Structures are given as structure tokens and as C-alpha cells.
Amino acid sequence: MLILGIESSCDDTGVGVVEDGRWLRGNSRLSSAAMHARFGGVVPELASREHVMAIIPAMEAALDQAGVSLTDCDAFAVTQGPGLLGALLVGVTAAKALALALSRPLIGVHHLEAHLYANALVASIEYPALALVVSGGHTAIYRWEGDGRLVLLGDTQDDAAGEALDKGARILGLGYPGGPAIERLALSAGETPFRLPVARLRRPQHPYDLSFSGLKTALAGLYRQYPDQSAALAHALQEAVVASLTEKAVQALVAERLHRIYLAGGVSANQRLRTRLAERASEFGGQVYAPEPAMATDNGAMVAAAGYYHWRLGHQMGMHEGPKTPYPLGE
Amino acid sequence: MREPAVDLRAAEVTWEGLSEDDLDVLADVLTDMLRPPAVVLLTGPLGSGKTTLVRKVFSAWGVGQPVKSPTFDLVHPYLLNGLRLYHVDLYRLSELEGLESLDLPAPDEEGTVVVAEWGEPLAAIYPDHWKLRLDPDPASETRRIRFSAHGPRAELQFRAGVARGLGNLAHQGGGQ
Numbered sequence: 001m002l003i004l005g006i007e008s009s010c011d012d013t014g015v016g017v018v019e020d021g022r023w024l025r026g027n028s029r030l031s032s033a034a035m036h037a038r039f040g041g042v043v044p045e046l047a048s049r050e051h052v053m054a055i056i057p058a059m060e061a062a063l064d065q066a067g068v069s070l071t072d073c074d075a076f077a078v079t080q081g082p083g084l085l086g087a088l089l090v091g092v093t094a095a096k097a098l099a100l101a102l103s104r105p106l107i108g109v110h111h112l113e114a115h116l117y118a119n120a121l122v123a124s125i126e127y128p129a130l131a132l133v134v135s136g137g138h139t140a141i142y143r144w145e146g147d148g149r150l151v152l153l154g155d156t157q158d159d160a161a162g163e164a165l166d167k168g169a170r171i172l173g174l175g176y177p178g179g180p181a182i183e184r185l186a187l188s189a190g191e192t193p194f195r196l197p198v199a200r201l202r203r204p205q206h207p208y209d210l211s212f213s214g215l216k217t218a219l220a221g222l223y224r225q226y227p228d229q230s231a232a233l234a235h236a237l238q239e240a241v242v243a244s245l246t247e248k249a250v251q252a253l254v255a256e257r258l259h260r261i262y263l264a265g266g267v268s269a270n271q272r273l274r275t276r277l278a279e280r281a282s283e284f285g286g287q288v289y290a291p292e293p294a295m296a297t298d299n300g301a302m303v304a305a306a307g308y309y310h311w312r313l314g315h316q317m318g319m320h321e322g323p324k325t326p327y328p329l330g331e
Numbered sequence: 332m333r334e335p336a337v338d339l340r341a342a343e344v345t346w347e348g349l350s351e352d353d354l355d356v357l358a359d360v361l362t363d364m365l366r367p368p369a370v371v372l373l374t375g376p377l378g379s380g381k382t383t384l385v386r387k388v389f390s391a392w393g394v395g396q397p398v399k400s401p402t403f404d405l406v407h408p409y410l411l412n413g414l415r416l417y418h419v420d421l422y423r424l425s426e427l428e429g430l431e432s433l434d435l436p437a438p439d440e441e442g443t444v445v446v447a448e449w450g451e452p453l454a455a456i457y458p459d460h461w462k463l464r465l466d467p468d469p470a471s472e473t474r475r476i477r478f479s480a481h482g483p484r485a486e487l488q489f490r491a492g493v494a495r496g497l498g499n500l501a502h503q504g505g506g507q
Contacts, residue, residue, distance in 0.1 A: 010403065048432055084404055086432040137403030158382055159400045167377050167402075213400065216378030217467075224469050326407060328396070 003311070004062070004073045004098070005304025006055070008091030009083025009111050010137065011047065013054035016301025017066040017073070021308030024121050026066030027301045030054035048086035055094050062300065071102060077307020080108035080317065081324035088323035096319060107307040108317035110329050111298075112138055113150065115264040117306035118291035118299070130258045130286075132249050134273070135265030135297075136162035136179075139245070141208050141252050142330050144262065147309040150330035153252050154208025157201065161241050162267045164212035168237045171220050172230045183270055185234040194222060194229070194236035198244045208252045210244055242273050250280045263290040266297045332356065332473075335497060342480035342489045344497070349474045354380050356500065357476060358387030361463075363499050364492030367414055368439050370457040370485075372450030375465030379474065381448040384465070385418055388446070392416070401448075406433050419447035430456060439484065459485035 002025070007014035017026040063069060078095035081088055092108075099106035112133045119125060131142040131150065139161045141154040159167070162179055169178025174185065196218050199211035219237055226233065249261060261281055267273060268290050278288040295302060332353045335346040349357060361384070365371070373381045386398035394409050394416065401407040401420040409416040417435055424430075430452065436443035438457050447453050454460060459482030466475040480489030 082404065085406075085434055155397060156399060157397050158386065160403065163400060163402055171377055213378075213382055217380075218378075220376070220378045220467075221469060221472070325404065326396075 001074050001308060001311070002068065002072055003075045003077050003107075003304040003307045004059070004070075005077040005109070005114075005300045005302070005307055006059075006091040006095050007079045007111075007114070007298050007300045007303045008051045008055065008087050009079045009081070010087060010298060012298045013051050013058050013091075014298055014300035014303070015055070015058040015062040016299055016304045017062050017068065018121070018301050018304035018308065021117070021120055021305045021312075022124065024301050025068065026062040026064065027299060028058045028061035028065065029299055030058050047084060048090055051087055051090035055090060058300070059094075070098065073098075073102070073104065075099075075105040075107060075307065075311055077107040077109050077303050077310075078317075079111050079114060079303050080321070081327035082111060083323070083325055085323060085325055088325060092323050100319065105311060106317045106319070107310050107315060108321060109303050109306045109310065110327060112140065112265075112329055113148075114302045114306040116142075116144065116262055117309065118264055118295040118302040119262045119289055120305045120309070121295055121301060122289065122291060125262065126260060128256075128258060129260035129262050130249060130253050130256060131262045131264070132245065132277075133265045134161045134245060134263070134267035136160055136166060136177075136267075138265065139210055139212070140329075141249060143252075143256055143258070148313050148315065152328075152330040153256070154206065154210060154248055156210045156212060158211050158213035159216075161210075161212060161245060162265070164215050164241055165237065165267070167216055168219050168234070171216065171223055172234060174230075174234070179267060179270065182234045182238055183272065185231050186238045186272070189231035189235040192232040192235040192239070194226075194232055196222075196236045196240040198240050198247075207255075208248050210248055212241065212244070215240055238270075238272055242270070242276050245273060246277050246280050249277060250284060250286070253281060253286050254284050259286050261286055261288045263288060264296065269293040269296045335476075337493060337497065339490055339493065342486040344476070344478040344493060346476040346478070347473070348471065349476060350472070351380075354383055354474075355387060358384055358391065360496040360500055361388050362391040362496075364489075364496035365444060366488065366492070367442050367444050368436070369488065370438075370445045370453065370460040371447070372453055372460055372462050373446065373448045373465070374451055374462070376467065379465040379467050381465060382420075385446050385448070389416060389418065406435070413442055415443045417443065417445045417447075419445060419450060419453070421447060421449040421452055424449070424452070454481070458482045461485055461489060
């Protein structure tokens with residue numbers, strides 16, 4: 001079963017070709033980040049227009065790499081949401097057109113679930129497991145019971161973890177994207193005398209919820225006091241974000257009596273997070289799995305993979321359905 | 332927190348010395364003041380409390396799901412008893428061009444409220460709007476609020492809103 005997957009929920013246009021939800025055959029990603037950098041930020045209409053211009057070349061490149069043609073594809077999968085509406089619409093429309101023209105099944109996929117299925121490109125997913133999705137726009141902990149069966153355990157109540165790193169980088173005067181800049185600078189600091197607060201939410205009904213917005217205020221305050229300590233502050237910021245994610249995930253792992261953690265999303269490329277999570281999980285007999293760093297950020301292959309498992313469940317997207325945003329998962 | 336300084340003629344309120352907890356009071360005031368259709372443009376540096384304020388107001392209005400930062404998606408729409416609330420964040424945005432693809436409501440569209448962080452560019456689309464600026468004072472770890480109305484309709488609403496919102500505050504014995 002060869003599936004072509006399309007991702008266009010945010011800044012990147014991604015197309016991937018995956019066989020049986022497991023084997024990567026081709027993948028192409030065109031980022032409008034360069035274009036946005038030129039303007040110093042996102043231009044929403046431009047983002048949609050960029051997707052329109054990028055989607056056919058990305059598709060041709062992915063098919064080329066896979067050595068197949070469109071007619072060899074058995075189904076088409078697409079990120080249905082959540083994301084930027086105008087951007088999602090481009091991918092959804094392209095996928096619908098392909099499915100209609102070639103009389104193939106069309107599968108709509110949730111963006112966060114697609115991130116998790118990037119792990120299926122490394123090895124088959126073993127259920128049940130804990131799933132931790134960490135990116136610039138999302139931070140959530142799920143109990144992953146089986147294909148298409150996710151139960152939300154915890155969610156950020158304000159900023160995403162990647163957003164905390166990005167905005168922290170902005171406060172410290174570092175470049176974009178902020179996550180890698182913070183990670184590099186933090187490495188150069190070694191130990192840090194600074195401690196940033198890890199938010200403790202008093203919500204007994206939702207013990208795994210997270211909060212990162214207080215970090216900005218605390219970091220900005222410290223940076224005003226210690227303007228020459230940006231490396232130590234970057235270190236402290238990364239430690240606070242990693243500690244928060246790690247502790248919540250490990251608490252959930254133990255309470256849910258699970259032994260596997262699947263990590264996903266752009267921030268899963270952060271080495272400190274991978275290392276620390278693996279250390280803490282192993283203390284409780286847990287093992288951490290993560291996608292290849294290249295598959296951690298938005299891409300079409302993860303959508304193709306997720307599409308396969310939903311197709312096996314008989315899920316299809318109707319021709320009258322559109323993008324969904326907001327689009328809750330597992331609630 | 333000091334008593335807010337109200338200049339009704341200029342449709343402007345200045346409020347100094349708000350602590351983290353006083354954001355709750357500000358949110359209560361805003362919750363009482365706002366009536367659709369309304370547009371509020373929030374400004375202030377990173378970490379000044381913009382998202383926190385929007386969350387408190389929307390939650391008080393009955394939005395059940397978490398009100399998260401819309402920085403990545405640019406817009407988070409909420410449907411609420413026939414009302415449409417738009418939590419907008421233009422932090423990542425650089426150009427005014429193409430704002431229409433955000434699918435925001437038309438000016439004065441019935442039943443809509445737009446609250447926009449880093450919202451200054453939207454002043455060009457919505458001639459009637461309120462502005463709320465949060466300025467942290469690092470020395471005292473408090474915030475200074477400057478809240479004003481722009482455009483004839485917004486000014487009228489603002490004066491009525493101030494009477495309602497700040498009136499309730501005085502009634503509760505707050506603002507001391």
C-alpha cells in the first residue's frame with residue numbers, strides 16, 4: 001500500500017511517499033521560512049500562496065525520489081488540521097483533487113497524530129505507550145492505546161514548549177529559529193547559577209497539564225539584571241523547559257503503568273530533552289523512542305504513515321469535508 | 332495597585348502598579364466592559380501578560396477549553412452561545428498585506444469580539460477599536476496599563492464600558 005501524504009498546516013510544504021506506513025520511499029519539504037525571514041515574520045496570505053507554489057514541485061520531488069508516479073499511489077493522505085486555515089486549505093484541496101482524479105481513497109489526518117507516526121518510520125509502534133508531542137505550536141501528553149486511539153492526559157495551558165524556547169531566544173537577542181540557538185548557547189554555558197521557575201499548576205483533575213508562559217516574564221527580568229549572562233540564562237531556560245516536560249511525562253508513565261514513551265514534534269530534536277527524558281524514564285523501567293531529527297519537524301512522510309493506519313481502520317475523508325481548526329485530539 | 336486614572340473625555344484609562352494577581356482584577360473589569368461587536372488591540376513586550384489576560388477574560392465568559400497562545404496558528408476562534416470570539420496573535424506577522432486570509436470578522440460585525448495580541452496592525456482594518464497596553468516596570472515588578480478607545484463608536488462603547496466595569500470594581504471595594 002503506497003500512500004502519498006501532504007502537510008501544509010504551517011510554514012512548510014511537505015510531501016512524502018510511504019509504503020505500508022513503515023517504509024519511507026520519498027520525502028520533500030519546501031520551507032517558506034526563508035521567504036518569511038526576508039519579511040521578518042509570517043505573511044499569512046503569502047504563506048498560502050507559497051504553499052500553492054510549492055506543492056506541485058514538492059510532490060514531483062517526492063515521487064521522483066521514490067521512483068514512482070502518481071498513478072502508483074494507492075491512496076492520498078493530508079493534514080486536515082489544526083493549523084493556519086489558509087495554509088491547510090491548500091494541502092486539503094490538492095489531496096482531494098488527486099483522490100478524485102485518480103479514484104483513490106482520501107484520508108484526513110490530525111497534525112499531532114501524524115507527528116507521532118514519524119516514529120513508525122523507525123520501527124513499528126508498540127502499544128500501549130505514552131506519547132509526548134512537543135513543537136513550536138503544541139505540547140501535549142497522551143496515552144496511546146492503539147492506532148487512532150489517543151487519550152489526552154495533559155496539555156499546555158498557555159505557550160507551547162517550542163514557543164517558550166523561541167520567545168526566550170528573542171528575549172536574549174538570539175536568532176530564529178530560537179530552539180536550536182538556545183540549545184547551542186546553553187551548551188557553551190556548562191553549569192548555570194540561575195533557576196527559572198517550573199510552573200506548578202494546582203489542578204488536581206489535570207495533573208499532567210503544563211504551563212510555560214511564566215518563563216518569559218522571569219527570563220526577561222533576569223536578563224535585565226544580568227545582560228552579559230545570556231549563555232547561562234539560555235541554559236537555565238532549556239533546563240526549566242526540559243525539567244517540566246520530563247517530570248510530567250515520567251509521572252504519567254508511572255501512573256499509567258506504561259513502559260514506552262514516543263516523543264515527537266520539532267522540539268524532540270533537542271538533545272538535552274532526549275537525554276534527560278531517557279535517563280529519568282529508565283529509572284522507572286521506561287524506554288524513550290524518537291523519530292529521526294529530519295522527521296521531527298513538519299513533513300509529508302509522517303502524514304502518509306498516519307494515513308496508512310487510519311486507512312486500515314477504514315477511515316476516509318469525505319469530499320465535502322474541509323480543514324478543521326481548532327481540532328481537538330483525544331479529548 | 333493604585334486607583335485607575337479615568338479620563339472619560341479622552342476615552343482613556345491609566346492604571347499603575349498592577350501586580351501579577353491584579354491581572355485578575357483587570358480581567359474582571361474587561362469582562363464587564365466588553366460587549367460585542369468589539370475589537371481590542373493588546374500591546375506590550377514578551378511576558379507582560381497579554382495571553383494571560385485574554386485567557387482570564389475568555390474563561391470568565393465561558394470558554395471551556397484552554398485558551399492557549401495563538402502565536403503559531405495566528406488565530407484561535409471560539410464559538411460561544413452564538414458569539415464568535417477571535418484570539419489573534421500577530422507576533423509572527425510582518426506585513427499588513429494579506430491579513431484578509433486570516434478570515435477575521437468585518438468591522439462592527441454583530442456577535443463578534445476580536446482580541447489581538449501584537450494587534451497594532453489591525454487598527455487599519457478596524458477604525459473603531461480599543462487599545463490596551465501593558466508595560467512592565469522591572470523595578471517594582473508591577474505593570475502599568477494604558478487603555479484607550481479610538482473611533483466614534485468605540486469611544487461611546489468605552490465610556491459605557493468604563494462605567495460598567497470600573498463601577499463594578501468600586502462596588503466590590505477594589506482598586507485600592
